[in-house]
Amino acid sequence: DIVMTQGALPNPVPSGESASITCQSSKSLLHSNGKTYLNWYLQRPGQSPQLLIYWMSTRASGVSDRFSGSGSGTDFTLKISSVEAEDVGVYYCQQFLEYPRTFGGGTKLELK
Amino acid sequence: EVQLQQSGAELGKPGTSVKLSCKVSGYNIRNTYMHWVNQRPGKGLEWIGRIDPANGNTIYAEKFKSKATLTADTSSNTAYMQLSQLKSDDTAIYFCALHNVMDAWGQGASVTVSS
Numbered sequence: 001d002i003v004m005t006q007g008a009l010p011n012p013v014p015s016g017e018s019a020s021i022t023c024q025s026s027k028s029l030l031h032s033n034g035k036t037y038l039n040w041y042l043q044r045p046g047q048s049p050q051l052l053i054y055w056m057s058t059r060a061s062g063v064s065d066r067f068s069g070s071g072s073g074t075d076f077t078l079k080i081s082s083v084e085a086e087d088v089g090v091y092y093c094q095q096f097l098e099y100p101r102t103f104g105g106g107t108k109l110e111l112k
Numbered sequence: 113e114v115q116l117q118q119s120g121a122e123l124g125k126p127g128t129s130v131k132l133s134c135k136v137s138g139y140n141i142r143n144t145y146m147h148w149v150n151q152r153p154g155k156g157l158e159w160i161g162r163i164d165p166a167n168g169n170t171i172y173a174e175k176f177k178s179k180a181t182l183t184a185d186t187s188s189n190t191a192y193m194q195l196s197q198l199k200s201d202d203t204a205i206y207f208c209a210l211h212n213v214m215d216a217w218g219q220g221a222s223v224t225v226s227s
Contacts, residue, residue, distance in 0.1 A: 039213055041157075048207055048217040049149075049157065060215055092157055096212060100173040101147070101159040 002027045002095050006104035012112035013083050021078045021107045023093035028073030029056070037097035040069055040078045043106075044089040052091075053078065085111055114138040116208055116218035123224050124198045131194040132221050134208030141165040141184060144211050146191040148182065150204040151220075160206075163191060198225045 007022035029037045036056035041049040051060040053069035056076060066081045080087055088111050093104040119133040134146065148160040161172035165184035172180060179202070181194040191208055203225045210216040 041214075043157075048220055049209075049214075050217070051213060051215040054213040054215070060213075090156075094157075094159075094214075099162075099171045101162075103157045103159065106156040 001100055002029075002098060002102050004093055004095060004102050004104035006091075006093060006107045009107055009109055011108065012110040014112045015084065016082050019080045019083050019087075019109060021080075021091050021093075021109075023071075023076040023078070023104050025074045025076070025095055027097075029095050029097045030073035031097065036071070036073065037095055038069075038071065038076050039094045039096060040067075041092045041094065042087070042089050043092065044086075047089075049092065080109075083109070083111060087111070114210065114216045116210060116216055118206075118208060118218035118221045121222040121224070123226065124195075125227055126198055126200065126225060128198055129194055129196045130198065130223055131192055132206055132208075132223070133190055133192050134218050135188070135190045136210065137189070139210065139216075140186075141189050141191065141210075142186050146182075146184065147209045147214055148180065148193050149207045149209060149214075151207070152201070152204045160193070165191065195223065198223075200225050 003026040005024045013019045038056040040053040043049040057069040068079045090106040115137045117135045122130045124130045145162045147162040160176045163170045163182040184191045205220040208218040
């Protein structure tokens with residue numbers, strides 16, 4: 001199975017500052033078709049997860065352009081510019097290159 | 113707008129089974145995959161498996177192969193997951209999620225296993 005490892009945030013993050021969340025995969029998620037099979041989700045407290053980014057860097061419909069995804073085949077970053085109260089929650093990366101789909105352990109964002 | 117409506121909370125005794133449902137509106141489930149994910153209390157997300165409702169083909173995570181059974185009824189646009197031989201560590205919230213990129217999620221269904 002592909003192991004996804006997420007980094008922690010230096011919480012709490014001051015409102016208006018930027019935050020970067022890292023994720024590393026045990027296998028390259030870059031497919032021969034040129035696409036990288038990495039998603040980012042946000043789970044706000046008490047809610048279902050919400051897709052933020054797919055194909056490593058494509059924002060999902062309705063997602064603020066304050067969110068951006070980048071990376072290589074095995075190292076990925078989700079950047080949140082100008083953190084707001086609605087960004088509080090747990091962020092998960094997930095690979096969808098292979099089965100079983102696997103998630104990172106989650107990164108909690110708290111606001112100062 | 114695509115919406116996934118899951119069935120309500122379940123309380124099951126150890127050794128019994130429960131069957132959860134996930135009814136989709138706004139999209140024909142024949143045209144996509146349905147995934148199931150769980151979240152144990154205070155823990156992260158764990159992928160259980162997925163079904164292709166068009167033909168019933170399923171793929172499961174190894175640890176759920178004898179625990180979960182995924183089915184779908186295309187006539188009612190509804191997916192189901194049965195959890196068998198319930199144990200205390202099956203206590204969790206179970207989510208259904210649509211498409212390969214899981215861009216639409218149900219609200220979650222709580223399963224509590226207790227005697």
